[in-house]
Amino acid sequence: MEPAERVFARDFSAARHTADSGGGRDGSYVVTPAGVWCRRLFVVGALTERRASGDLMQARIADPTGTFRVTADWQSPDAVETLGCVEPPAFIAVTGRATLAGTGERAHAALAAEALRVVDRTARDLWVLMTAGVTLDRLEALDKALRENGGDERTMTALRLYGTTAADIREMAGMVRTALESVRSDLAPGEIAPGIGRDRLLAALEDQGGARGVPIEDAVAAGVRAGLSARDAKRALEELLDEGECYQPASGMIKLI
Known part of the structure; x- marks a missing residue:
């Protein structure tokens, strides 16, 4: 390329x-x-x-x-x-x-x-x-x-x-x-840390949603604002679901455990 x-x-x-x-x-x-x-x-x-x-x-x-x-x-x-x-x-x-x-x-x-x-x-x-x-x-x-x-x-x-x-x-x-x-x-290059996608998304979702959780598209948007691409945010969401860190209380919704 x-x-x-x-x-x-x-x-x-x-x-x-x-x-x-x-x-x-x-x-x-x-x-x-x-x-x-x-x-x-x-x-x-x-x-x-x-x-x-x-x-x-x-x-x-x-x-x-x-x-x-x-x-x-x-x-x-x-x-x-x-x-x-x-x-x-x-x-x-x-x-x-x-x-x-x-x-x-x-x-x-x-x-x-x-x-x-x-x-x-x-x-x-x-x-x-x-x-x-x-x-x-x-x-x-x-x-x-x-x-x-x-x-x-x-x-x-x-x-x-x-x-x-x-x-x-x-x-x-x-x-x-x-x-x-x-x-x-006061630029400090060490301030930049790439982080792991699932961790970034998990941190972004901690303050999101109420009893019903948040819509999947809002969860993806939170991941994007945390520095992930939409594709990476979706992949991170799948990892969190597989690991049991969150679940789907209803179709199209995500809620942290």
């Missing part, structure tokens, strides 16, 4: 071109002004808006530099269901396909979600730190290629497509500084 690249929203939303890769590989890449060649992306940001239109979900996810347009459709039913359980605002991580519709100044880049889950502020800040690092590496490669009038094929293609200048590179470096200013100074 194509690796998922990290890119800031401001850079991705400014993408206006695609390019084919050498080496006999089919398909094209979305190319951004900062020199990212991407087919798939991994982004983390704040879900600020979502809406449903038939089988299509549309959302906006903001990072410190701008906003990603995100879609999810019938090709990724788990992403659709998971997104439908999340109420903005919430930090969310998305992996998906990079797309570019339209041409020229009317082109707009979007992310077609394949998988997503709710995360916390620490996960968002760590994503910002790692994305800043790879972005600065790309900008350094652009700057060197511009000064020496030579570089690898992808870097030179990005320079040609966008007519990048030294001023443009300095402006993009400023974007990175802006992103880094949003990161908490």
